[in-house]
Amino acid sequence: MRKHPSAMVAMLAIVMLILAACTGGGESPGASDPASMAPESMAPESMAPESEAPDESAEAATIKACMVSDVGGIDDNSFNENAWEGMQQAEAELGAEVSFLESRSAEDYARNIDQHISDGCDMIITVGFLLGDATAAAAEANPDTRFAIVDFAYDPALPNVEGLVYNTAEGAMLAGYAAASWSKTGIMGTFGGINIGPGVTDFMDGFIAGMNYYNEQNGTEVRMLGGRDPNNPDSGTFTGNFESTDDAKNVTLGMLQEGADVILPVGGPIGQGTFAAIDEQAADAVGLGVDVDWTLTVPEFSELMLTSIIKRIDNSVFQAIERAINGDAPEPVFVSTLENEGVGIAPFHDYEGEVSDEVKAALEEMADAIIAGELVPADHYGE
Amino acid sequence: MADESRHQELETTEAPASAEPAASPPVPEAAEASGNRVLSALRGILLPALALLAAFAVGAIIIIVTDFDLLGQWGSDPIGAIGASWSSVMRTYGALLRGSIGDPGALFSALFSADWEALRRAFGPLSETIVSATPLILTGLSVALAFRVGLFNIGAEGQLYLGSLFAVIAGFTFVGMPWFIHLPIAVAAGFLGGAVWGFIPGLLKARTGAHEVIVTIMLNFVSYNLINWALKTEFVQREGRPDPISKIVEPSAVIPPLIDGLRAHWGIVIALLAAVGVWWLLFRSTKGFEFRAVGFNPRAARYAGMSISWATVLSMVTAGGLAGLAGAAVILGGSGTLSPGFSPGYGFDGIVVALVGATRPLGVVAAAFLFGALRAGATPMQAATGTPIDIVVVIQALVIMFIAAPALVRAIFRIRAERRMGSEVFAKGWGS
Incomplete structure (x- = not known):
């Protein structure tokens, strides 16, 4: 007797919950407008005073730009987060309506893009080469929607997709020069996660080019452990994954043992293993961050960070949205360079005082030369 | 009374x-x-349903507590905050529901409008639920079948990866075959891949007594790295791609969509047929009787002249094959290409599905649709309300918790304990 009524109550409760969910859902389309979640950033009145080209921006404004992260998620301290910063900047400065969807596995890529399309997004930004296939398929199926993909370019190009790629070798060359000048033992080291070119190897090659250039200019003989032969795509020191900080730590310990005092780990999160190793050994050594300014994203190791080789994914994403708003034709391959502030090096932060003014001046000269096309990293890969 | x-x-x-x-x-x-x-059967549904309800209730609390704007409101305006919390939870769950089943109104009007595009859009959420449920049915069956023989198959994930590797290789290797030959070959290859990966722990258990939990977990790791390696070999890796990704399967090996324009594919039919097959195997065949007898009481089964070794090996091979089928269905019915980490844990979710489905094929199908719906609804939920997709994982975990602790659910909902206990031997612990 007793159990049946309570079971009925429970069942009733489920039914009520479902009904409530239905009716709640019925009201929500208006309420769930993404704009309502970020009221301050829309701020149309703050746009008005700027009024650079009031008429045009008022007409062309409010494109709906939507982003799909890869499995790293929107708060990965790395390129997904950086791309989202570019989206938010576009929201604040261009009045674009932005939203994002996170992917938990490769299975989500197509689903998330489809969701954005059915939500009426004008432009879809997919982050990372992992989304290459899903983006291409969606772009072909939806020729009227504009796409941009970070870290990937199609060959042959698709008419409605922008491939945003980064000439990180330019930034890495500056870092290599600065690192070589800092090194006291005259030995540096670099290694990667997985041998994926150019996403990983450009950092390593550019770093080596910077060191070689330093040697040429100053008659020194700073040398590199690990790294790779830029002319041989299959060579190089790689830990084999982008997950294990332990593997990176072991490689770093080996390099420290051999006297290296500047180490560049290229593999997103695994780089933290390098800093852990330097910290553990209390070595008089530094490491470098990649992609974003690690002094800000991994502050616990900021004391060991000479600088970071950065990819301004946020800038490239912002510029892609700007092009879409202006109605420019999609750029099949948009290369971020020092010139368009798409790549570069982070400030030296704690090491500001240890990098001489001479070196800083030399770095600025190098940057100018690279922008002018007089200095090309590939020319300094060594023999 | x-x-x-x-x-x-x-x-x-x-x-x-x-x-x-x-x-x-x-x-x-x-x-x-x-x-x-x-x-x-009613009781069988009741407990999972109540566990689900409890999980949603706890999930609602998490949604409220993790919303910092709402938390602020609790300080300044508690009464308004109650209403805001309620509407926030309802909006989230409403979006989840509409994302998994569809908007009832839209479904209804689409059915009568006969507008193809409207119909397609209205059935989109259901289609997504089917997409997610398909592999879950198969991995759920894999785990459930092994459970019935007293084996804990933690390796469905690894078996799924092996199945997907075999399927994708069969998919791009054979060129120029008609689909009615090529597709069955590719699907069978998926089964074979999983079966091989199930055979190893089965044989080790039967021959040496090595515990299948340890072996299957370890084989998961082996499978991840095997896939990583295979995807970098010249034979499998796509030309011109530096990253680990396989060649694309031939169109003749693609599992066609149920309806053009929707992602749901005929893999669901394979999964449902597999469920019928497992039901027949377990409850209608002599072998299945042996399987269950071994699962209930290995000593008695041996005394009755059954071979425990055979039952162990055979059930693990079948379980592995079912998980392999899941991998084949995901790859051949979805992207048509293999990349590392494509599975969001279908193999592990299979354990949950088997648990919630009480290791019965029909229960597994129902549970797989439930979790498939949760998963499919999570994407529009995230789009509409900004609720992180992880809330679905939390709810899923809570469901398991509540189901694993039936006494807790009974206490919450004041249900008297069943008189006949122990008819469902779910997991037999480590020593079995």
């Missing part, structure tokens, strides 16, 4: 009727069992 006495009546009136042809002593027992079956 009234209910029970009526039940008694039902049984007594039923028993003589069915007893007439055979008129032998065991028949009344059988009739009682069939009468109880309705009741126990």
Whole structure:
């Protein structure tokens, strides 16, 4: 007797919950407008005073730009987060309506893009080469929607997709020069996660080019452990994954043992293993961050960070949205360079005082030369 | 009381009727069992349903607590905050529901408008639920089948990866075949891949007594790295791609969509047929009787002349093959290409599905659709309300927790314990 009524109550409760969910859902389309979640950033009145080209921006404004992260998620301290910063900047400065969807596995890529399309997004930004296939398929199926993909370019190009790629070798060359000048033992080291070119190897090659250039200019003989032969795509020191900080730590310990005092780990999160190793050994050594300014994203190791080789994914994403708003034709391959502030090096932060003014001046000269096309990293890969 | 006495009546009136042809002593027992079956089936649904309800309730609290704007409101305006919390939770769950089943209004009007595009859009959420449910049914069956033999198959994830590797290789290697030859070959290759990966722990268990939990977990790791390696070999890796990604399968090996323009594919039919197959194997075949006997009591089974080794190996091979089918269905029905980490844990979710489905094929199908719906609804939920997709993982975990602790659910909802305990031997612990 007793159990049946309570079971009925429970069942009733489920039914009520479902009904409530239905009716709640019925009201929500208006309420769930993404704009309502970020009221301050829309701020149309703050746009008005700027009024650079009031008429045009008022007409062309409010494109709906939507982003799909890869499995790293929107708060990965790395390129997904950086791309989202570019989206938010576009929201604040261009009045674009932005939203994002996170992917938990490769299975989500197509689903998330489809969701954005059915939500009426004008432009879809997919982050990372992992989304290459899903983006291409969606772009072909939806020729009227504009796409941009970070870290990937199609060959042959698709008419409605922008491939945003980064000439990180330019930034890495500056870092290599600065690192070589800092090194006291005259030995540096670099290694990667997985041998994926150019996403990983450009950092390593550019770093080596910077060191070689330093040697040429100053008659020194700073040398590199690990790294790779830029002319041989299959060579190089790689830990084999982008997950294990332990593997990176072991490689770093080996390099420290051999006297290296500047180490560049290229593999997103695994780089933290390098800093852990330097910290553990209390070595008089530094490491470098990649992609974003690690002094800000991994502050616990900021004391060991000479600088970071950065990819301004946020800038490239912002510029892609700007092009879409202006109605420019999609750029099949948009290369971020020092010139368009798409790549570069982070400030030296704690090491500001240890990098001489001479070196800083030399770095600025190098940057100018690279922008002018007089200095090309590939020319300094060594023999 | 009234209910029970009526039940008694039902049984007594039923028993003589069915007893007439055979008129032998065991028949009344059988009739009682069939009468109880309705009741126990209801009970079987009740506990998971209540666990789900409890999980959603806890999930609602998490949604409220993790919303910092709402938390601020609790400080300044508690009464308004109650309303805001309620509407926030309802909006989230409403979006989840609309994302998994669809907007009832839109479904209804689309059915009558006969507008193809509207129909396609209205059925999109259901299609996504089917997409997510397909591999879950197969991995759920894989885990459930092994459970019935007293084996804990933690390796469905690894078996799924092996199946997907075999399927994708079969998919791009054979060129120029008609689809009705090529597709079955590719699907069978998926089964084979998983079966190989199930055979290893099965054989080790039968021959050496190595515990299948340890071996299957370890084989998961082996499979991840095997995939990583295979995807970098010249044979498998796509030309011109530096990253680990396989060649694309031939169009003749693609599992076609149920309806053009929707992602749901005929893999769901494969999965449902597999469920029927597992049901037949377990409850209608001699081998299945042996499987279950070994699962209930290995010593008694051996005394009755059954081979425990055979049952172990055979069930693990079949379980592995089912998980492999899941991998084949995901790859051949989805992207058509293999990349590392494509599975969001279908193999591990299969354990949950088997648990919630009480290791019955029908239960597994129902549970797989439930979790498939949760997963499919999570994407639009995230789009509409900004609720992180992880809330679905939390709810899923809570469901497992509540189901694993039936006493807790009974205590919450004040349900008396079942009289007949132990009819479902779910996991037999480490020593079995």
